[in-house]
Amino acid sequence: MTAKLIESTPQPFKRIDIDPITLDIIENALRNARYEMDAVLFRTAMSPGIREQHDEFPMIANVDGKMVVGQFGSFIYGFLEGFDGTVEEGDIFLTTDPYSCNGAVSHANDWLVLLPIFKNGRLLAWSAMFGHMTDVGGKVPGSLPTDATNIFEEGIIVPPIKIYKKGELQEDILNLILHNCRLPHWNLSDFNAIVAACRTAEKRCIEIADRFGDDVFYSAMDELLARNRRAMRQLIMNTVPEEKQYFEDYVCDDGVGMGPYKIACTMWREGEKVHFDFTGTDPQSIGSINFLLNEEMFKMFCGVYMIMVFDPQIMFNDGFYDLMEVHIPDGTLLKPRKPAALSCRTHALGRIFDVLGGLLGQGNPDFLCAAGFSDSPHFMYSGYDKNGEWYQLYQIGFGGIPGKPFGDGPDGHSLWPSFTNVPNEFLEAYFPLRIEIYETVADSGGAGTHRGGNAIRVGYRFLEPGQISIHDDRWLTYPWGVNGGLPGKRSRKILQRKDGTEEILPSKCDRIKVEVDDLLLYETWGGGGWGDPFKRAVEKVEFDVRAGLVSVAGAKRYGVVISDRYEVDQKATTVLRKKMTADRGDTKLFDRGGTIEELKERCLAETGLQPPKKPEFQKWVTIGQR
């Protein structure tokens, strides 16, 4: 099966030399087009996840499907390999099936639209974008069941299809899809918005080619990829050691009582090539925390992370992909086999960034960041209101950005690009709830020379009976600190019933019934600290205490003695810091707050929840073989 490209003027482009100035101008124009795609989507989409939290990813790729500007590595090549049909002018493709695009989208909520850009009868480029729909049907509102055991429980799955054929919308198909969703008018609006964004990119690419010539446009895209490759090659040579580096981290549980699950990765360099080998990662879960990790996507994560840490001047694209070799064993948490459930993949997806940080940083401790808010925890609330109208809220939570070489981690922020929170006044106007608390959790950021950001505490007061779902993690394992920094505080969820009783909810749960006037305290987790906390400037600790971001007691973690009237006792501080430094001894490169065994042992006492059972894997899973 291979897609067949139909061009009315199938004349190949000429590869010509481009002067550096023209190249820069075209790069700039493409980047503008990509931001314009975002702007169009944000203004017209309805799913709050896209609209406010910007859970969407645009890109523009060259004729071969290599991403030149954008944010998710290109999957187009793989897509075309697997698509049995034609690619023609006016076609627009849609898929929501992770297993059909090798994980370019990683759960069925993400709708991926792909538009081949034709000019004068020739394929000139591709634009593509995916966004997270609030609901795509399935067994629970929001379509992200924590207890799913296969993908068919997670809503409607659309294989790669032409949703527009030669310019004509396939309305029957679209209606069929929409009919399976709980909020079809949202899906329709979001779908329209994504298509409009892709069309914007189409228009811009054609304009650029008009201005500079088709061959120049074609060649410039090639050259931009080559330029990035040259820069990344240098970066890899400078920063990745040849000896093997190993790092592991965990997803705490699978929502069905087992965990933690290990993600392991070994990294080394051979010549100009860097290798990543995920051997040692746990087998796929029978629950829904599997994350189908696209190798190209991982290269993109890795490249972006390296650029940000080491040299933010580099413009990022797909050009360097052949400099990275990624091996993910089949049948693991990161490469599950169909039809494994994927709906709670967000935790493993986030955790990849902690793994990357640990891998790349341990050889360069000056550039090492602590464990961050490597997740996007979900909160869902739905039901019928007094008037019999269905309400359904899907919200992403925020937390502590880690302490990093360049400074403190912000409190209650996002690790993901361009995510923003939803204004609480907006929520109160549209959903039957009141947000009574919206604050950061004092002392939840890991202590360090650079403090980890604080977690967020949201108090939801429910005004209608309904049901809630929660997806979070890091309730058992800690967001680790580095270079002497301490771990951040873990997450927790407490439901205070109207009658005064209180229950601790598990980190992942579905279908919890709530009644009028129940209050949910939703606490995310803090970022790990960076560097020796006893070396943090006393004034900074004092500032944080006065601000209420660190408590008087919490200041002791920095060895700083402050009175209840916020006066620093300099003398006592000097003494305490000296003593604590001596007691501690050498600083640790990583501080995970204990081994997995220790954490499990202390689990009930510290979290109020039973420790998860050791994971059981399906018997048929034999890693690395099929």
Place this chain on the structure above:
Amino acid sequence: MSFRLGVDVGGTFTDLLLVNEQSGEFFTAKVPSTPEDSSIGVLTGIKKVTDSAKIDASMISHVMHGTTVATNTVLTMTGAIVGLVTTRGYRQVLQIARSFVPGGLGGWVIYNKSNPLAPLALTVEAQERISSKGEIIQDLDVDAMRKTLAGIKDQGIEALTVSLINAFANDVHEKQIREIANEVMPGIPVSLSSEVVPEMQEYERTITTVANSYVRPRVASYIRNLHGELQKTMDDLQLHVLRSDGGLASAAAAENLPVNLLMSGPAGGVSGAVWIARQAGFDNLLTFDMGGTSTDVALVQNGVAQLRRETTVGDITVRASSIDVRSVGAGGGSIAHVPELTKALRVGPQSAGADPGPACYGQGGDEPTVTDANITLGYLPAAARLGGEMNLDRKLAEKSVQKIADALGLPLKKAASGIVDIVNENMVGALRLVSVEQGHDPRDFALIAFGGAGPLHANALGCLMNSWPVIVPPGPGVLCAYGDATTRIRDEASRTFIRRFPDTSSEELVTILEQLAENAAQSFDEENVPREERTSSYQVDVRYHGQGLSLTIEVDLDELRSKGLDVIADEYDHRHEQLFTFALDADKEVVNVRAVVQGEATVVKAPLIEAGDKDASAAIMSTETIFVDGCDQEAHIYDRSRIKAGNRIAGPAIVVEMDATTLILPGHTGEVDKLGNILIRPDEK
């Protein structure tokens, strides 16, 4: 006989324009600005301009003033120490903000967030709660509030902000807290979110109100001081300050709501451009104001500058109407560099500023800037002196640009034109934001250039945008003062009113809009502006139910009365389709409603210059070699003060005047109109 005076305080010069209200005759003056206390420069300028007009200052009845005091207070972070009162549970509303981390994936690694404009240590909570519909869920605990405020009053608070949850729907608790604050901390100005911006979204409302408090003491003392000084010589004076949205505010309104002045400076330029272009016969404009460190652009349609409901200064974005001016960090001082790893040519956003300035200033700067590139190419001939004073050293300029040439492996002049091309492209990015991305075709607009460096790059931008003619007005500096003197008094009132169309009616909307117009007219009443001189206009922010952002639709009340809500609905569908390529069959929803009241416009006519014929050779000062279109070419250098109406100047050519230099490219001709504008158009092929 009475006069009105426009005063614009810029970074370098203060420009003044004195107009005889009866005859329309006018006088201009230019004096150096006095940044430490800009009223000194203003007073010096007034002396100068009244002297040249041979009138007594007491004959001036109106002073219209564009000021950057509010802007600079934010940019230099020298505002008041602001205390903040929030609803219980929301003390950290500014700390959390919108949880947004700039930059792409991994942007957090290099992101360091600045501290809130109101320090957390001075932020306290009120025990109270109001629902989103405005019902009181919990009464304000007055005693606790009094104690809490007493607890922070001795910590140096200079201004207080009250921003409670859902206060847009009910302001009763905010008002109660103001009363308590007035007792507990008398003399401290209090800003209420329900008055500054009674609209939904707690973070935006809070930051806007806090920003108001932050700039308020400085702006108020500046305005009072200036007002006082002016009143010493002018009887019955009315002082007006230019708002970010291009309207004029009374001195009192400016003091109380200085958050509306954050873009006062750029608004003056745009207003001036609109004024002169209209007299030259152009109503659809892209304005292009290029200075030393940044470039401001805006779009004007049918003589009206496009507005947006947002103002950004430095790190801070507030909800206040302003002319939709987009800024890019691209100016004459922008530094060109070639990063080691990519070997790409980047220009800006770093700027050499005024000190050390571009390499050619000879003040010790050796980084190549856009100005250095322009000199290398011969576009700033020796006859053209920056600000009329400074000498530019071509050797130093070339030496700095050579660094770029070496890094790119290009000849010197190619590298220099590369720098100019890239910076032009950056500015095109901003022009696209206000035009193409808002659904406007730039070919329908003329491009008007001002600012020190604007006329030098304008012809190239005209080519890139296909916007013709390119208009270079005379004396680009005094343009802002024209803007100040010729705009109208303006005030607005708005509120959040969320209703799906089926749940409201045209009658309800009309009633609310009329009430808002009454509120907006309060400052007009206070100044005794006669009713017949006021005009009201109305706006409704609309979205499809479920969307987050809205579009602002202008509403005619009579039409709304007679045709109902469909008038708004149809216009919204149309606009949505124009902007985003599709409309939806979904419920529409009102979000915010707004009334804008304006006073009468002042009629001021631009002066005519002496008429001549097509031949401009009398104005030629010299002929020099410049590098343009990839090769060396001979270009005439013209003295702008000697050109006459009707002159045609064929490119390549350079026209110099005291504070700006105009470049006309090969294949283009600049035609001088009766007002002295140079209108550049491509030659017919």
